Amino acid sequence: MYRRNGRGRVLLLVFISLSIVVITLDFRQGDGGPLQRAKDVSIAVVAPIQRGLTSVFRPVGNFFASVGEMGRLRSENARLKDEIDAMREEVQQAEAQEDQFTSALELLELDEPWTAMETVNASVIGYAPSNYRWARLLDKGSDDGIRKNMAVVNAEGLVGKILSVGKHESVVLLLIDPKAAAGARVEGRRDTGKIQGNGEAEGLSLELIASDSDIAEGDLVVTSGYDAGVFPPGIPIGLVDEVVGDVRRPDQTIVVDPFVDFTALDYVRILLDTGSRVAGDDEATR
Amino acid sequence: MNVTAKEPRPSSLLGDLGVPRASAIAGLLIVALALQSTVLSYATILGVIPQVVLVVVMCLAFTDGERVGLVAGFFAGLLQDLQLPAGSIVGLYALVYTLVGYSVGLLRELSPAESVWTPVVTVAAASAVVEGSYATLAILMGQEWVGVVFTTKVIGLVVLYNTLLTPLVFPLVRKVADRFRPERVYRW
Numbered sequence: 001m002y003r004r005n006g007r008g009r010v011l012l013l014v015f016i017s018l019s020i021v022v023i024t025l026d027f028r029q030g031d032g033g034p035l036q037r038a039k040d041v042s043i044a045v046v047a048p049i050q051r052g053l054t055s056v057f058r059p060v061g062n063f064f065a066s067v068g069e070m071g072r073l074r075s076e077n078a079r080l081k082d083e084i085d086a087m088r089e090e091v092q093q094a095e096a097q098e099d100q101f102t103s104a105l106e107l108l109e110l111d112e113p114w115t116a117m118e119t120v121n122a123s124v125i126g127y128a129p130s131n132y133r134w135a136r137l138l139d140k141g142s143d144d145g146i147r148k149n150m151a152v153v154n155a156e157g158l159v160g161k162i163l164s165v166g167k168h169e170s171v172v173l174l175l176i177d178p179k180a181a182a183g184a185r186v187e188g189r190r191d192t193g194k195i196q197g198n199g200e201a202e203g204l205s206l207e208l209i210a211s212d213s214d215i216a217e218g219d220l221v222v223t224s225g226y227d228a229g230v231f232p233p234g235i236p237i238g239l240v241d242e243v244v245g246d247v248r249r250p251d252q253t254i255v256v257d258p259f260v261d262f263t264a265l266d267y268v269r270i271l272l273d274t275g276s277r278v279a280g281d282d283e284a285t286r
Numbered sequence: 287m288n289v290t291a292k293e294p295r296p297s298s299l300l301g302d303l304g305v306p307r308a309s310a311i312a313g314l315l316i317v318a319l320a321l322q323s324t325v326l327s328y329a330t331i332l333g334v335i336p337q338v339v340l341v342v343v344m345c346l347a348f349t350d351g352e353r354v355g356l357v358a359g360f361f362a363g364l365l366q367d368l369q370l371p372a373g374s375i376v377g378l379y380a381l382v383y384t385l386v387g388y389s390v391g392l393l394r395e396l397s398p399a400e401s402v403w404t405p406v407v408t409v410a411a412a413s414a415v416v417e418g419s420y421a422t423l424a425i426l427m428g429q430e431w432v433g434v435v436f437t438t439k440v441i442g443l444v445v446l447y448n449t450l451l452t453p454l455v456f457p458l459v460r461k462v463a464d465r466f467r468p469e470r471v472y473r474w
Contacts, residue, residue, distance in 0.1 A: 011356060012384070012388050015359075016384055018360065018380070019363070019378075019380040019381035022364065022380060023376070023381065023427075026375055026377055035368075035376050039376075042369060049320035050320050053320055053325055054324050126327075127323045127324070129322045129327075129339070129366055129369050129370070130370055131334055132424070132431065132437070133374055164371075164372065177371070177373075178432055179373040199433070199436055201333075201432070201436045202433065
């Protein structure tokens with residue numbers, strides 16, 4: 001009995017020490033240390049299983065969600081078909097205008113706006129397995145041109161940025177993660193600052209560097225483009241939901257309600273002309 | 287002193303954990319992690335993801351004792367740590383899961399008879415301890431964290447969700463653990 005427990009204890013001590021060694025390594029390593037490589041490997045190993053499970057179970061989930069709304073879907077389908085025809089025409093016109101626009105930009109040597117950037121569509125195949133971090137695994141990687149720090153958007157607005165890239169998969173850190181931050185400004189006003197995530201349950205918080213105008217509820221918040229080039233300017237983030245305290249004082253808090261529904265994120269777009277411009281990192285990597 | 291009837295002296299340091307069995311357990315943990323980060327992340331209760339990897343570790347500790355429990359706990363925790371985005375402390379889940387694997391393995395010897403309720407109750411209690419200590423340690427070590435109210439809500443729901451999953455996970459883990467056991471004399 002004594003011997004048995006004694007051996008269990010030795011083993012326990014060995015593995016506790018191992019854990020502490022790993023924690024120490026993690027605190028001491030810079031970007032690209034041995035643990036970062038271990039992370040990339042472990043993500044690449046689990047990703048195919050996640051891809052498989054998502055492709056099997058997401059349709060099941062969608063089926064159960066949509067089985068009750070068949071009638072509505074049919075009429076919506078007809079309406080959408082009409083809309084597509086109308087939009088096709090608009091797209092053709094827009095493409096012509098875009099060509100003119102980009103050549104004008106080149107002529108004036110202005111930065112390309114984010115709406116004109118080349119993008120890659122990716123679908124979400126996995127979540128961060130934690131209730132305290134908000135990141136998603138995407139099904140595209142460096143083979144598709146994705147690099148670290150690229151901006152990720154969807155139709156609603158800013159989603160986050162690429163945190164790490166594998167060959168066939170990449171991780172996007174969502175804007176609501178407590179580690180995520182972006183340069184932001186209030187549209188129509190000159191105040192710039194930083195927007196930060198507070199998790200899924202709360203809105204984003206906006207911290208303005210210096211502010212001399214009144215921010216009101218419902219004001220539009222967009223990226224400022226001042227954060228060393230991670231996010232190009234003008235990507236919509238959300239609407240001001242609440243302003244607590246005096247706007248002119250530094251302790252004021254501005255709560256922003258994001259446009260993107262982070263709980264139902266299936267597809268995203270990666271802006272390929274961002275990220276590479278960034279030299280050093282940054283907020284999200286310790 | 288009839289502990290030996292429950293578990294005879296092991297032939298090696300990890301008891302009857304052979305190579306095929308170790309690989310089966312490793313596979314089980316990887317699948318659990320893949321499930322936790324996909325299906326179970328859509329099928330949440332009020333937006334909270336169950337910690338099914340932890341449930342598997344505890345079930346393993348229950349069927350195989352503290353040694354297998356702590357080793358499985360370490361590797362499962364490390365695997366989970368490595369899947370988290372940069373900014374989380376790598377090694378913290380490994381540490382907490384090692385301790386819980388060991389403790390649950392010891393606790394099972396105190397449990398009365400073979401019953402599915404003992405693991406369920408153990409998982410409920412241990413989940414609360416694990417979630418609470420992980421959050422506390424992460425905050426103490428300076429990780430950026432969300433609000434206390436949110437954390438409390440998450441811990442409560444994780445305990446509930448883990449507990450609901452145990453009656454499903456436990457028989458499965460025992461089946462896999464038994465199937466690859468070299469000699470099948472050690473049933474308890």
